[in-house]
Amino acid sequence: ADIISTVEFNYSGDLLATGDKGGRVVIFQREQENKSRPHSRGEYNVYSTFQSHEPEFDYLKSLEIEEKINKIRWLPQQNAAHFLLSTNDKTIKLWKISERDKRAEGYNLKDEDGRLRDPFRITALRVPILKPMDLMVEASPRRIFANAHTYHINSISVNSDHETYLSADDLRINLWHLEITDRSFNIVDIKPANMEELTEVITAAEFHPHHCNVFVYSSSKGTIRLCDMRSSALCDRHSKFFEEPEDPSSRSFFSEIISSISDVQFSHSGRYMMTRDYLSVKVWDLNMENRPVETYQVHEYLRSKLCSLYENDCIFDKFECCWNGSDSAIMTGSYNNFFRMFDRNTRRDITLEASRESSKPRAILKPRKVCTGGKRKKDEISVDSLDFNKKILHTAWHPMENIIAVAATNNLYIFQDKIN
Amino acid sequence: MFVRGLKRKCFDGEEDIEGTLAGIKAIPSYNLQRQSLLDMSLVKLQLCHMLVEPNLCRSVLIANTVRQIQEEMTQDGTWQMINTQSTGQASLDRLVSTDILCRSSREQAEGKHVPGYSTFNKDFEGDQAQDSSETMSTASSVQAPRNLQSNVWEMENTQENKGNFQKSLDQIFETLENKSPNSVEDLFSEVDNSYYDLDTMLTGMMSNTKMGHCDGLETFSSPATATSNSNCKSDLNELDHIVEILVES
Numbered sequence: 001a002d003i004i005s006t007v008e009f010n011y012s013g014d015l016l017a018t019g020d021k022g023g024r025v026v027i028f029q030r031e032q033e034n035k036s037r038p039h040s041r042g043e044y045n046v047y048s049t050f051q052s053h054e055p056e057f058d059y060l061k062s063l064e065i066e067e068k069i070n071k072i073r074w075l076p077q078q079n080a081a082h083f084l085l086s087t088n089d090k091t092i093k094l095w096k097i098s099e100r101d102k103r104a105e106g107y108n109l110k111d112e113d114g115r116l117r118d119p120f121r122i123t124a125l126r127v128p129i130l131k132p133m134d135l136m137v138e139a140s141p142r143r144i145f146a147n148a149h150t151y152h153i154n155s156i157s158v159n160s161d162h163e164t165y166l167s168a169d170d171l172r173i174n175l176w177h178l179e180i181t182d183r184s185f186n187i188v189d190i191k192p193a194n195m196e197e198l199t200e201v202i203t204a205a206e207f208h209p210h211h212c213n214v215f216v217y218s219s220s221k222g223t224i225r226l227c228d229m230r231s232s233a234l235c236d237r238h239s240k241f242f243e244e245p246e247d248p249s250s251r252s253f254f255s256e257i258i259s260s261i262s263d264v265q266f267s268h269s270g271r272y273m274m275t276r277d278y279l280s281v282k283v284w285d286l287n288m289e290n291r292p293v294e295t296y297q298v299h300e301y302l303r304s305k306l307c308s309l310y311e312n313d314c315i316f317d318k319f320e321c322c323w324n325g326s327d328s329a330i331m332t333g334s335y336n337n338f339f340r341m342f343d344r345n346t347r348r349d350i351t352l353e354a355s356r357e358s359s360k361p362r363a364i365l366k367p368r369k370v371c372t373g374g375k376r377k378k379d380e381i382s383v384d385s386l387d388f389n390k391k392i393l394h395t396a397w398h399p400m401e402n403i404i405a406v407a408a409t410n411n412l413y414i415f416q417d418k419i420n
Numbered sequence: 421m422f423v424r425g426l427k428r429k430c431f432d433g434e435e436d437i438e439g440t441l442a443g444i445k446a447i448p449s450y451n452l453q454r455q456s457l458l459d460m461s462l463v464k465l466q467l468c469h470m471l472v473e474p475n476l477c478r479s480v481l482i483a484n485t486v487r488q489i490q491e492e493m494t495q496d497g498t499w500q501m502i503n504t505q506s507t508g509q510a511s512l513d514r515l516v517s518t519d520i521l522c523r524s525s526r527e528q529a530e531g532k533h534v535p536g537y538s539t540f541n542k543d544f545e546g547d548q549a550q551d552s553s554e555t556m557s558t559a560s561s562v563q564a565p566r567n568l569q570s571n572v573w574e575m576e577n578t579q580e581n582k583g584n585f586q587k588s589l590d591q592i593f594e595t596l597e598n599k600s601p602n603s604v605e606d607l608f609s610e611v612d613n614s615y616y617d618l619d620t621m622l623t624g625m626m627s628n629t630k631m632g633h634c635d636g637l638e639t640f641s642s643p644a645t646a647t648s649n650s651n652c653k654s655d656l657n658e659l660d661h662i663v664e665i666l667v668e669s
Contacts, residue, residue, distance in 0.1 A: 170476040
């Protein structure tokens, strides 16, 4: 199994898609609840697996274009088939996943094995009959959106109009129509005329969940810009600019790096957005630009270790974050296979671990605690014992229920609320 | 903690220093820490280019860190720009070797490294002025002294731009690039301003799915006609060579 690089529930939560470093997409489906055991919740089982992207070779640069899936985004379901967008560094693909559980038998012009029948042998006409067959799930690429990004694509986001979507790389954001593959509109371009002057890159972008003209993009300097596509064709000038003033007392050479935003997510309500930087998660009210309304420390104990984390490159890890369905809780990952959940109303937080040892099926997860200094209590783990190779970068929350998907390197964990 | 490749341990906060520096007797000064951070960052920037494809975000962040340190060192007065002639590859090698990360505090106090670094910076500018034979240079003459990190962008810019050319043009680049991509010299000697113009051309070309050879000719020749720099005379010959290839194919 390969390293999981993205996790995403669909709009109903019945399907969960994962993308991995090898370019594969695996879709899990929630089983229908068993009527005879009304208290058992539906489990997720593999529904479909397909190879979305293959490694490509760029002959001019003599470099490989990685097949790693950077993001998957589902389209809202409009008919029996499911559609999703998956992207690697350079190319976005629209996939159709459809079921086939019947096949036709009794064709006139061909045999059961597909060979054409000899016309002279056809003496009577018959109507083909549909017969049930074992369920087959087919994935087929319907659109390929290529050659529009010079730099690495870090985000895709489907618009609320369900017709367009955006794709963002380090320096540009393009707007696509789902039906049109040979053209895209460039709506943001922060590439300086002189590359010497480059000091900031785009790190994430997302459309507003309700207003189809509004999107945001975050930067490596810890700022978020909200743009309105009605104001101009090229949204180089933002409508709103979100930045928290720096605390001068905590300034260090690493201040900028740890302020770089790795993920931005609108709340389901559309009223708030959440940003993840290296040490914290911040919730912003879209009506207030000068500071976030809530800040949650994910692993503040790492602040004194920033130099080592810079040396081993961990400081550049890009963690994602997600909201629960009602926007009352947020979740994000950390190291040592820990992930953190914060309740916005009660202000309580919890640290849990996604690992085989602590996750027996149906067992309740035990809260974990990191010892920051002084005497280590029993069951606590000290900062120096944390495994920085075990990082949880990708998590997803079911849109309606308390079911979460946590990707720990090459394992996928699905947790749900304990049943009372 | 997991440490990847680099032997040197890093300092984390003043309180941990005694514990982490078993071999060094003196408590390292802020300057020493800052210097080691600078060294580490420069090595990281160089390593960037030896990997598959540089991560632009990471490179930008590291380069900004380097710039920050340089600015502070300039304000402190510890950054001395010494006008020496280029000394060839010696200082480049010195920068790459891991010895720089293990310099003793005595050398730091004597300020030995700092001139070396600034010499390196000047070397690069010297190289820029001389080395134009393998690039498609344009009208703009060599710019004012640039920082190290700016050349990082140009290198990346170069690589990214090439990715947008059609395959029929890759022969041109192969004739121009005669150095192996892994050599350290290649990082700094290949780039110059012409690639900015190249990028503008390419951005325009990206939207054309079908580009005839004539279009390619026009875009290639326009930068060349504007040149008046004597350095570019050899490049014009090179450019003719390119035009020939285009016409033949």
